[in-house]
Amino acid sequence: MIPEIGHFALILALLVALIQGSFPIIGAARGNAVWMGLARPAARAQFLLIAVAFLCLAYAFATMDYSVTYVASNSNSKLPLQYRIAAVWGGHEGSLLLWAMILSIWTVSVSFFSKHLPDAMRARIIGVMGLISIGFLLFMLTVSNPFERLIPAAMDGRDLNPLLQDPGMVFHPPMLYMGYVGFSVAFAFAIAALLGGELDAAWARWSRPWTTMAWVFLTTGIMAGSNWAYYELGWGGWWFWDAVENASFMPWLVGTALIHSLAVTEKRGSFKAWTVLLAICAFSLSLLGTFLVRSGVLTSVHAFATDPRRGLFILAFLVVVIGGSLVLFAWRAPAIGRGGKFDVVSRESFLLANNVLLAVAAISVLFGTLYPLFLDALGLGKISVGPPYFDTVFAPLMAPALFLMGVGPIARWKQSALPELAKRLRWAFGVSVATAIILPLLLGHWTPMIGLGLFLAFWIFGTSANLIYQRLRGPELPLMTRIMSPSRSWWGMVVAHLGIAVFTLGVTVVKGFESEIAVRMQTGDVAHLAGFDFTFEGVQEIEGPNYSSSRGQIRITKNGVERTVLMPEKRVYTVQNMPMTEAGISPSIIHDLYASLGEPLDGGAWSVRIYHKPMVEWIWVGCLMMAFGGLLALSDRRYRMKNRIKATGSGNAAEVSV
Amino acid sequence: MKRIFRLTAVFCFLLAINAWAQEASAGEARPLQENAAVEAQVQRLSEELRCLVCQNQTLADSHAELAEDLRQEIRGMAAKGMSDQAIIDYLVVRYGDFVRYRPPLKPSTLMLWFGPFALLLAGVVGLIVMLRRRAKQAADAPLSVDEANKVSELLNKES
Amino acid sequence: MKRFLLPLVIFLTVVGFLAVGLKLDPREVPSPLVGKPAPMFNLPRLDNPEKTISPKDLLGQVWLFNVWASWCGACREEHPILVALSKSGTVPLYGMDYKDTRQDAQQWLEQGGNPYIASAMDTDGRVGIDYGVYGVPETYVIDKAGVIAYKQIGPVTEEVLRDKILPLVKRLQTQ
Numbered sequence: 001m002i003p004e005i006g007h008f009a010l011i012l013a014l015l016v017a018l019i020q021g022s023f024p025i026i027g028a029a030r031g032n033a034v035w036m037g038l039a040r041p042a043a044r045a046q047f048l049l050i051a052v053a054f055l056c057l058a059y060a061f062a063t064m065d066y067s068v069t070y071v072a073s074n075s076n077s078k079l080p081l082q083y084r085i086a087a088v089w090g091g092h093e094g095s096l097l098l099w100a101m102i103l104s105i106w107t108v109s110v111s112f113f114s115k116h117l118p119d120a121m122r123a124r125i126i127g128v129m130g131l132i133s134i135g136f137l138l139f140m141l142t143v144s145n146p147f148e149r150l151i152p153a154a155m156d157g158r159d160l161n162p163l164l165q166d167p168g169m170v171f172h173p174p175m176l177y178m179g180y181v182g183f184s185v186a187f188a189f190a191i192a193a194l195l196g197g198e199l200d201a202a203w204a205r206w207s208r209p210w211t212t213m214a215w216v217f218l219t220t221g222i223m224a225g226s227n228w229a230y231y232e233l234g235w236g237g238w239w240f241w242d243a244v245e246n247a248s249f250m251p252w253l254v255g256t257a258l259i260h261s262l263a264v265t266e267k268r269g270s271f272k273a274w275t276v277l278l279a280i281c282a283f284s285l286s287l288l289g290t291f292l293v294r295s296g297v298l299t300s301v302h303a304f305a306t307d308p309r310r311g312l313f314i315l316a317f318l319v320v321v322i323g324g325s326l327v328l329f330a331w332r333a334p335a336i337g338r339g340g341k342f343d344v345v346s347r348e349s350f351l352l353a354n355n356v357l358l359a360v361a362a363i364s365v366l367f368g369t370l371y372p373l374f375l376d377a378l379g380l381g382k383i384s385v386g387p388p389y390f391d392t393v394f395a396p397l398m399a400p401a402l403f404l405m406g407v408g409p410i411a412r413w414k415q416s417a418l419p420e421l422a423k424r425l426r427w428a429f430g431v432s433v434a435t436a437i438i439l440p441l442l443l444g445h446w447t448p449m450i451g452l453g454l455f456l457a458f459w460i461f462g463t464s465a466n467l468i469y470q471r472l473r474g475p476e477l478p479l480m481t482r483i484m485s486p487s488r489s490w491w492g493m494v495v496a497h498l499g500i501a502v503f504t505l506g507v508t509v510v511k512g513f514e515s516e517i518a519v520r521m522q523t524g525d526v527a528h529l530a531g532f533d534f535t536f537e538g539v540q541e542i543e544g545p546n547y548s549s550s551r552g553q554i555r556i557t558k559n560g561v562e563r564t565v566l567m568p569e570k571r572v573y574t575v576q577n578m579p580m581t582e583a584g585i586s587p588s589i590i591h592d593l594y595a596s597l598g599e600p601l602d603g604g605a606w607s608v609r610i611y612h613k614p615m616v617e618w619i620w621v622g623c624l625m626m627a628f629g630g631l632l633a634l635s636d637r638r639y640r641m642k643n644r645i646k647a648t649g650s651g652n653a654a655e656v657s658v
Numbered sequence: 659m660k661r662i663f664r665l666t667a668v669f670c671f672l673l674a675i676n677a678w679a680q681e682a683s684a685g686e687a688r689p690l691q692e693n694a695a696v697e698a699q700v701q702r703l704s705e706e707l708r709c710l711v712c713q714n715q716t717l718a719d720s721h722a723e724l725a726e727d728l729r730q731e732i733r734g735m736a737a738k739g740m741s742d743q744a745i746i747d748y749l750v751v752r753y754g755d756f757v758r759y760r761p762p763l764k765p766s767t768l769m770l771w772f773g774p775f776a777l778l779l780a781g782v783v784g785l786i787v788m789l790r791r792r793a794k795q796a797a798d799a800p801l802s803v804d805e806a807n808k809v810s811e812l813l814n815k816e817s
Numbered sequence: 818m819k820r821f822l823l824p825l826v827i828f829l830t831v832v833g834f835l836a837v838g839l840k841l842d843p844r845e846v847p848s849p850l851v852g853k854p855a856p857m858f859n860l861p862r863l864d865n866p867e868k869t870i871s872p873k874d875l876l877g878q879v880w881l882f883n884v885w886a887s888w889c890g891a892c893r894e895e896h897p898i899l900v901a902l903s904k905s906g907t908v909p910l911y912g913m914d915y916k917d918t919r920q921d922a923q924q925w926l927e928q929g930g931n932p933y934i935a936s937a938m939d940t941d942g943r944v945g946i947d948y949g950v951y952g953v954p955e956t957y958v959i960d961k962a963g964v965i966a967y968k969q970i971g972p973v974t975e976e977v978l979r980d981k982i983l984p985l986v987k988r989l990q991t992q
Contacts, residue, residue: 724952
């Protein structure tokens with residue numbers, strides 16, 4: 001009964017989406033207030049209906065209803081409750097429902113927080129989001145129904161993939177989807193602007209908080225995925241340039257360019273065409289990612305079960321949405337017009353360079369991801385493009401952008417002078433070059449990549465320190481007052497940029513200085529790595545709720561003083577008979593000590609891999625700093641000025657002073 | 659008789675020493691593979707080669723049987739002193755370029771390796787050209803009389 | 818004006834490739850050995866471990882080389898087709914038992930029928946590596962000169978047999 005209610009709710013949601021996607025947009029073109037007025041109620045109705053469907057599916061999982069095919073494929077009676085709920089998005093159909101759910105959350109949020117927008121613009125934005133929703137609902141109702149019945153019902157489920165039975169699973173996909181799907185708001189804003197012809201600083205101001213929020217979610221989601229891979233997969237890796245990882249990274253790169261571009265459009269009225277194009281591209285890449293994961297076109301550990309019909313549907317959807325928006329762009333962009341003038345050396349030009357560099361980086365990642373497909377389609381053979389390629393190509397591509405990160409914030413708008421900039425930056429330059437050369441030599445190992453990474457990280461640290469110092473010094477005011485004086489937006493930028501420096505430092509140090517050993521350990525044996533002693537204290541067999549595990553105990557000491565005990569596990573999940581390693585990790589700011597059990601050997605010994613990963617946690621701390629910077633920027637006072645804007649009257653695209 | 663005694667004593671002594679020596683080294687974990695240099699080469703190569711039966715994993719990370727077999731094969735070749743390139747070529751002859759995660763440089767992959775940098779160059783050049791062109795545009799048109807009056811009005815209002 | 822069309826053009830090109838990609842299998846590894854001489858081996862026979870079998874023995878005829886194993890599920894699918902093929906006598910069929918035990922292999926052949934004139938035992942899988950085997954079953958068509966003319970990845974189906982293998986065999990036999 002409940003699954004049928006869920007199914008029916010989806011059908012109703014589709015009908016509402018059809019209304020939401022048509023009437024408001026046509027109404028905006030015709031100036032029909034009634035039709036435009038349908039936008040908000042439709043958005044809210046759709047939210048309720050999809051929420052009902054989602055809850056029905058969650059209920060089916062919670063009550064172990066194996067008469068629903070999707071539940072039977074992704075759950076099991078021994079699966080703990082929290083993973084049964086997370087299993088709702090563990091497979092293809094359910095993750096689509098999550099997509100639709102999150103899209104409706106963003107849409108309904110726009111419907112609530114858009115009182116300051118002109119009616120026509122609001123109608124178009126919600127309308128466009130409705131059109132996207134139509135695609136996903138139709139997809140689910142035709143070839144990916146989560147509520148399909150299994151007759152006769154299964155006795156028990158096939159269990160959720162053990163890799164996904166982890167707290168990270170509860171957190172990572174929803175965060176990621178909030179990010180991906182959140183870019184649909186920026187996309188809708190861009191389409192609305194192209195349709196309505198009003199593309200100005202006000203439009204950029206309204207669009208910014210939504211874009212930044214989506215970017216924060218995406219940053220957090222990617223970070224969560226990387227961290228999860230690190231502690232879950234058992235070999236200490238945290239990024240593989242897998243097709244699906246790239247599918248999340250490309251929107252992030254373009255989204256970052258978009259945030260910067262929006263800032264320029266808001267403040268200076270420039271880059272309008274760029275900003276609109278970036279907004280379209282960011283969401284397009286999100287949709288492309290959806291295609292890549294579900295069509296079977298690329299191999300990936302993340303790929304859902306594939307079906308060519310599904311691939312064809314999404315491809316058609318892509319052509320309609322992305323193709324349509326790019327046609328609209330080609331048609332309307334020439335009329336957008338230029339903004340203010342700026343010199344060859346100015347903050348605008350640095351930010352424009354930033355746009356170009358990030359776009360090139362995103363295109364390169366796309367290129368590398370799709371290249372095997374290109375060659376295969378042309379009959380030119382079959383190759384693999386993996387981490388060695390991306391690591392070699394991506395770092396040099398990003399280096400100029402990271403360098404500019406130090407220069408941009410101190411350049412003046414409209415007109416700046418290189419000699420003056422160089423003078424301000426020479427201290428930071430000196431410090432970074434010195435650190436890049438001296439530090440690795442002190443640590444005993446230098447390569448060009450280490451040098452480059454350290455230089456860039458300390459360059460950003462140095463220029464940020466300089467920036468803060470210049471901004472905060474001055475009149476004899478208490479420190480707190482001086483800290484509160486720059487806007488949160490400015491602090492957000494500083495924190496986010498520092499986050500990138502922290503990230504770069506973490507990546508450079510861990511890749512340059514990590515070490516590992518693979519040893520055979522019997523109870524009582526001691527291994528040595530990085531100055532620590534690892535004593536193997538045997539393996540205990542334990543039973544989990546749906547798995548049996550061999551849990552090892554490894555005591556870490558240094559100079560006889562005990563530091564901690566690691567408990568790596570080798571689990572076998574009973575239903576799918578799948579082995580899984582749970583690494584034993586001792587994290588700290590300076591380094592991680594990481595151990596994973598291999599195979600049991602003769603004589604009661606085990607093969608054990610032990611890793612020393614210096615500063616690896618800085619990678620995720622850096623990402624969190626970036627996200628926090630975004631949140632700071634979002635909480636800036638001017639976004640709370642919307643009540644004042646409302647007072648000046650809606651319905652006109654009024655220029656609001658900065 | 660004495661000789662047998664002495665021999666037995668020596669024998670027992672040797673046994674004792676042996677036992678003691680083993681006791682003392684029982685504490686040290688032994689590396690899984692004896693030859694560290696060979697093993698380093700195997701690890702390095704395994705990280706660059708693809709597991710053919712997995713969903714996108716390296717030979718180093720895969721637990722699949724074929725991956726295990728191939729790692730053994732590589733170990734054998736490394737122990738014989740074959741170079742990295744020779745070992746990779748051996749596998750490419752049998753499995754094709756698909757097995758390499760670092761795509762080889764050949765005519766069909768020139769675009770792959772040089773494309774991004776060419777694009778970067780094009781982007782930077784295009785940027786500079788565009789910026790220069792913008793700067794060369796006529797300076798902002800002077801204000802008309804009406805506009806100039808409006809400006810002074812607004813400025814006077816401010817003060 | 819024109820440059821604003823560029824993103825659309827790029828997009829449509831990518832879509833074209835993606836559409837073609839829907840028909841391709843990204844996991845299939847085509848063999849670089851097609852057109853090259855079949856790698857040499859000298860393996861013990863399944864029926865008589867004292868005797869060995871080698872591609873050298875089979876020069877001068879067109880033959881099929883099928884890699885199979887008793888633990889392989891997909892091999893069950895193609896087995897009846899191979900048995901029928903061997904009965905038709907169109908082309909000699911030789912097998913290679915990959916990473917298997919003699920006992921399991923013989924039992925399996927007893928149960929399902931033995932389409933092979935003889936099977937080689939590749940217990941450690943090293944000859945398999947030489948042939949670029951990555952997943953059983955795989956089947957090779959080898960010509961009179963001992964050159965691999967075609968490799969079938971995965972089970973031999975009626976369609977593959979009818980459309981690809983048999984026409985090729987016929988052509989090679991008339992050479």
